[in-house]
Amino acid sequence: MPIISLKNLTHTYSAGTPLSVSAIENINLDIESGELVGIIGHTGSGKSTLVQHLNGLLKPTEGKVFIDGEDIWSNKKKIRSVRFKVGLCFQYPEYQLFEETVYKDISFGPKNMGMSKEEIDLSVRRAADYVGLRHDLLNKSPFDLSGGEKRRAAIAGVMAMNPKILILDEPTAGLDPKGRREILDMIVDYKKKTGSTVLLVSHSMEDVASVATKILVMNKSQVAMYGSVDEVFSRADELEKINLDVPQITRIFLGLRKRGIDVSADVYTVNEGCSRLLSLLNGGEC
């Protein structure tokens, strides 16, 4: 059974007015448990509207959202519990830090869930470990942390609720290359340790190619593609048509093919590209 299942999901902003606009239209999608899904698409393609349905922040205009097989809107009073099950971390989450100490900020979610003091403590410390935040920083004011540490603290606040599904909206935006790599490694590590399902919204094809198990491409309010990294990036021509890129390394191999070199283009990381070329140079098969 898929952990997320969307049936004919449509969301229309300002429905019934002249300004009415559908941000997502008739979406059908199943996501299996344990996947790390990279979500790509232009600004305005419907990515954010889509993810805000998964924890009930937005209510479908039409259609249904099933989490763990359960229609999340079947009982309006239960929508709160969905927010604990599906943790959503917004873009620039560090702007949402508000408590006196980092510890209190991270424990805000668990406290609202009604966890005991011991459980809260355990969750906070475990979340700090997931994001690589030193425990001595927990007693500091969040506003005394560096930019990168703030971002980690904010993500930890969502992880501390032990959600089955973690959604991160552009968690690396505005970070330098080293900071990006650290956050991506941390997400892969978190998924491995907890076995949760992770959805990662990103503008960087290189980032998505390096960590995702599946890729979801949104275009003009619709799901344009959903499949393995191979399946999606092998449709480079179609991606180009909707103005999305494939990783530079893939473009290099596509270019080689165009020059008549017999090499397959399903290459998404530099290491893979290097070993392909080496075997080609040594006369081997690719």
Add this chain to the structure above:
Amino acid sequence: MGNIIEFDNVSFRYEADIEGEMLPLAVDSVSLGIEQGSFVAVLGHNGSGKSTLAKLTNAINIPESGKVTVDGMDTSDEKLTDAIRRTVGMVFQNPDNQIVATIVEDDVAFGPENLGVPPAEIRQRVDDALKAVNMFEFRKSEPHKLSGGQKQRVAIAGVIAMQTSCIVLDEPTAMLDPNGRREVIATIKKLNKEMGITVILVTHFMDEAVQADRVVVMDKGRIIMDGTPREVFSESDRLIAVGLDVPQATQLAAALIKKGVQISSDLLDENECIDAVCELLRSK
């Protein structure tokens, strides 16, 4: 052409926090000349001192020691601050923090109005500036309804309308999506190539730095590399060691070289890389 901005052994530190502990130097003994009409990219990880350096160019930051001169004017001389800011304009990271008016053309007019430019000329400057950044058709729009890339272009138009001869942009694309980034970078290149404006672009996107004439890399407040993009990016190991990245084409070449393959180490984009690999295969 001569240098429009000159850093002579400049050091700078921010004021101590409440506990009074002295902070380390944010910029440490930097000497740098920016040639008139050039396009210089400044790279560095967060905290490397690149934004501090940018703010030293137009008297937002004043050196603790050493001297910054703009067109021969010393930035530490308060009487010259206005003249310096008429020469070097700045654009910052967050488009929402730098738009002051409720209509696009009013926002662009804000700078020249403050300079005391006559109204008829302001009209002309605003129209020209908005055309230069391709935002003329949005002149009557409300800024909050624009995309991030459009807002950044309005901010750039605001600087152009002041007719500064140099523009310093501090991570202008960090908060934009790929389309917005492309729009802003295309605009910056146009200003440099067609209008001859000197551009200093602070960034940590390597694909943007590749398009500059010159790349300056900062680490711990010092300049550690300075050269053409080709020279700088051929040293991928050094860049990665200071928390930066290189384009995947360059990474691929570096990885192949490590395996003993004879390929040029200074490949900047995919076309150069494709050419080099084809060449290799042909000579095999």
